[in-house]
Amino acid sequence: MPWNDQKGGGGGPWGSGGGSNGDNNSPWGRPQGGGNQGEDLEDQLRKVQERFKGAWGGGRGGSGGSGGGGKGLGIAGIFLLIGALAVAWIATGVVVVDAGQQAAVFQFGKWQRNLPAGIHIHLPQPIESHQLIEVEAQQEVQIGNSADQSLMLTSDENIADVRFSVIWKVSTENPQDYILNVANPEATVQMVAESVMREVVGRSELQRVITTERAEVARQVQELTQNLLDQYGAGVEIIEINIARGDPPAPVIQAFNDVNVAEQDAQQLINQATRYANQIVPEARGEASIILEAAQAYKAQVIAEATGEASRFLQILAEYAQAPTVTTERLYLDTWSRILSRTQNTVLDNDSGAVPYLPLENTNRRPTAN
Structure with a gap:
């Protein structure tokens, strides 16, 4: 190895520090006991740098190695560096x-x-x-915090103050569209949702927006917003539309409340009138039915009596044709019998030779109607 100095006086791997006792040199080339004590720290650092340069094929070998050994280690280092760079490049995949x-x-x-x-x-x-x-993180966009966004015109020409929020996330089916087609997803969702809300409110009456049909309005807005974003290829999925507020504007809310009270009073009166009509109409129909039935009965009675009188007259006429004198006298007597039965008069016929008799007990008798 380049650091294995075989010469006499060579010490540790960082070079000899001089002196006669090489076995007692420290790793920094300074003898532990005497010798070259005045060498400063800068010289030591300079020597260390030179040793490193030589180890990586720096062109000048140190005192403890040959030039060929330094060159060989430099080529290996290059291959190691190339391998490390190759691994780092592959790791980017x-x-x-x-x-x-x-x-x-x-x-x-x-x-x-x-x-x-x-x-x-x-x-x-x-x-x-x-x-x-x-693709799973949910985000929320608030719409209607300013008057420019919240004030909307309804189909019955009223103004509604609508504030709502949009809960959305990246679509799991086409997340690449979220990267490629939309520069500012939050602003896009806000503008599309606001436009759709104005469209739905514009087709609805104010009473629908502020009362029980608010959930239906939110459902329509969610469906239309999702369809429009799909047409844009935004890669956004609308999870929910929450309408936080749907009221008339503050300057006219008192007047609107008065109108609502008046409408409720009018509806109450209409309900009372309807209830009275439901009560009186059946009674009137029942009375009318009774009158009609009585008229039908009277009609049948009159017709029956007329038919009977006509039949009786025809029968008397037939008898009269057979015996006119007897029939005439009988009619005469019957007629006077009916007439006198209704009066309190008493008639005495002196020519018949009857004894005059006055029934006083019958003088106060009231006539009976036939």
Whole structure:
């Protein structure tokens, strides 16, 4: 070896320090007991540097080795350096993908494939390179913090103050689009979601936006936003739309509340009128049905009586045709019988020879209607 000095007086691997006793030299070439005590530290450092230069083929060998041995170690060092550089170059093609990540591999800048979680190898740089993408991390964009963003016009020409947030993440199906097609993903999601919200609110009435149909509005916004981002190839997945606020603007909220109260009062009166109508209409229909049935009964009665009188008249007419005198007298007597039965008069016929009799107990009798 170059440091193995076989000459007499050679000491440690850093050269001899002089003196007659070489076996007692220290590693820095300084004798432990006497000899060359005035040599300073700078000279020692200079000698160490020269020894290193010689060991790596620096062209000048030290006092303890030949020129051929120094040259051989320099070539080996070069090969070791080349090997280390080769290993470092190959290591640029090793990628470790953590859980919740994907790695997009590019060949000379052109996307080739995506790598799932795990340890993978691709061609070293600059042939192929990779970029890690967080595909499971959720991000949130707040929209409506300013009046320019929150004030929206509804279909019934009212103004709604809408504030909402968008929960999104990188798409696991096409994460490379997130890198290649979108320069500012957060701003893109914000502008698209705000535009879609204005469209949905513009097609809806104010009452829908601020009351029970708010969840339906959020669902429509999420669906339309996702479709629009897919058309752009943004590589973004919309997870949820949360509408934090949907109210009239602050300057008109009192008037809006008054209108709501008036509408509620009007609806209450309408409900009362409807309830009264539901009560009175069936009663009126029942009374009308009773009247109609009574009229039908009276009609049938009148017709039956008329038919009976006509039949009786025809029968009397037939009897009259057979015996006119007897029939006429019988009709005469029957008629007076009906008339006199309704009066309180008592008629005495002196010509018949009957004894006059006045039934006083019947004088106060009231007539009965037939």
